Amino acid sequence: xELAKEEAVxxxxxxDNHVRRGMTIAAQIDFLVDxxxxxxxxxxxxxxxxxxxxxxxxxxxxxxxFRPLGILFTTSNLVWEVYRPENxxxxxxxxLTTLSNIGSGSWPSGLYYLFTKRFQTIVxxxxxxxxxxxxxxxxxxxxxxxxxxxxxxxxxxxxxxxxLSEMSGEPRPEFPRCLTQRSFFGKxxxxxxxxxxxxLQAAISTDNPARFGITMTMCNKQLSKNLLLHLFRMxxxxxxxxxxxxxxxxxxxxxxxxxxxxxxxxxxxLPLLAEIEKxxxxxxxxxxxIFGNNALWYLLYSSxxxxxxxxxxxxxxxxxxxxALLLEHGCDPDLPNCLELAYNTVKAARKELATIA
Numbered sequence: 001x002e003l004a005k006e007e008a009v010x011x012x013x014x015x016d017n018h019v020r021r022g023m024t025i026a027a028q029i030d031f032l033v034d035x036x037x038x039x040x041x042x043x044x045x046x047x048x049x050x051x052x053x054x055x056x057x058x059x060x061x062x063x064x065x066f067r068p069l070g071i072l073f074t075t076s077n078l079v080w081e082v083y084r085p086e087n088x089x090x091x092x093x094x095x096l097t098t099l100s101n102i103g104s105g106s107w108p109s110g111l112y113y114l115f116t117k118r119f120q121t122i123v124x125x126x127x128x129x130x131x132x133x134x135x136x137x138x139x140x141x142x143x144x145x146x147x148x149x150x151x152x153x154x155x156x157x158x159x160x161x162x163x164l165s166e167m168s169g170e171p172r173p174e175f176p177r178c179l180t181q182r183s184f185f186g187k188x189x190x191x192x193x194x195x196x197x198x199x200l201q202a203a204i205s206t207d208n209p210a211r212f213g214i215t216m217t218m219c220n221k222q223l224s225k226n227l228l229l230h231l232f233r234m235x236x237x238x239x240x241x242x243x244x245x246x247x248x249x250x251x252x253x254x255x256x257x258x259x260x261x262x263x264x265x266x267x268x269x270l271p272l273l274a275e276i277e278k279x280x281x282x283x284x285x286x287x288x289x290i291f292g293n294n295a296l297w298y299l300l301y302s303s304x305x306x307x308x309x310x311x312x313x314x315x316x317x318x319x320x321x322x323x324a325l326l327l328e329h330g331c332d333p334d335l336p337n338c339l340e341l342a343y344n345t346v347k348a349a350r351k352e353l354a355t356i357a
Contacts, residue, residue: 011035012072019082028082029095032069032102083118085125088133096133097356100140120155126340135341135349142300142346154291157338161290176258176289194230204234209242225250237268244275253280254287261298261326266318270325277329285330292337295326300346 015031023031073079091099102115115122119141123134138153161173196204197219203212216223223246231240240247247256253276260269260276277284287295299319327333333344 012069015069016072016078020078025082025087025099026091026095029098033098036069080118083115085122085128088122088129091133093136093352094356096136097140097353100137120153123153123341124156124339131341131345132349132352134339135346136353138300138341138346139349139353142350153339157291173290176291176293177255194226196227196230204231204236204239207234207236207238209239212236212239213242232268235265235268237271241271241275244279248279253283257284257287257295258289258293258298261295261322262301266321269322273322273325282330284326285332291339292335294331294335294343296323296331296333296335296343297337297346299323299326300343300350 015028015035018031019028088096088099099115119137122129123137125134141153158173158175164170165172197215199215200212200219200221203215221227223243228240228247228250257273257276260272264272273284284295299322332342333347334342336342
């Protein structure tokens with residue numbers, strides 16, 4: 001039976017009082033799991049006049065919906081203090097997993113906003129939390145629907161780098177594109193606005209390098225960046241490999257290596273990675289983004305079944321084979337990034353998460 005809004009508000013406030021009296025985080029998590037369906041519900045009400053200051057301070061006059069638990073967690077300074085990294089020490093894997101999920105977007109309440117703000121603090125707390133505990137939060141977020149949420153991992157470091165560049169008069173750094181969106185090259189279709197002769201389209205669709213080269217010459221066209229991105233979209237791997245000297249002029253090979261690891265399916269990724277290493281030996285070993293992530297770290301952005309660059313492609317990225325190629329060419333699975341987290345650490349956390357019901 002659904003509770004009246006007044007009863008739901010009372011439960012939320014009782015919970016807040018328990019927290020103030022020293023309720024353990026483990027007990028809080030159990031309470032939230034048991035009562036989540038009630039406390040995250042939407043209630044169409046007017047501005048509340050019977051709740052405490054925390055609830056009133058959280059009210060936004062432009063809102064027509066009120067989430068008791070959401071308002072509580074986004075306005076109570078006490079709750080922010082309770083979930084400091086040092087207070088997470090000693091939590092069980094099950095509780096850590098639940099707490100990590102709260103920040104993944106799967107709990108649409110004030111807890112989500114709490115943890116998107118606290119997330120990078122928790123992940124970066126290497127002086128307090130062990131790597132495996134911090135890796136839990138990374139592992140859950142990386143497997144979640146909000147793939148771009150991992151920006152929170154590196155938000156503080158990016159601001160530090162941006163401040164340093166500003167102080168030194170250098171250009172502001174670019175946030176790694178593979179860490180902001182899977183498409184890498186943009187949200188719109190790569191062929192958007194691209195007008196190609198029918199003969200050239202036919203050469204691309206059949207992935208025929210000879211026909212492509214002859215048609216390009218006859219059309220008096222050159223392989224531009226826009227056309228190159230179209231080739232990636234169409235997965236014309238043979239044409240790309242046949243024109244790899246031009247590819248290198250348009251896309252830095254280290255960025256291309258990271259893109260292969262995070263977003264391309266196996267028939268595209270393996271030959272491209274091999275060609276990158278052949279063209280510039282050591283690239284797969286040395287490629288890093290501005291946060292110190294190597295190509296192996298970018299494998300973490302593929303889902304468990306993989307993620308094909310073409311949304312309608314049934315062939316999924318075969319992560320173990322790409323991983324084996326990167327390891328073969330010297331990519332270090334234990335290399336720590338700016339958060340002192342390595343690929344192997346997060347991979348181990350994912351494995352442990354899979355064992356938790």
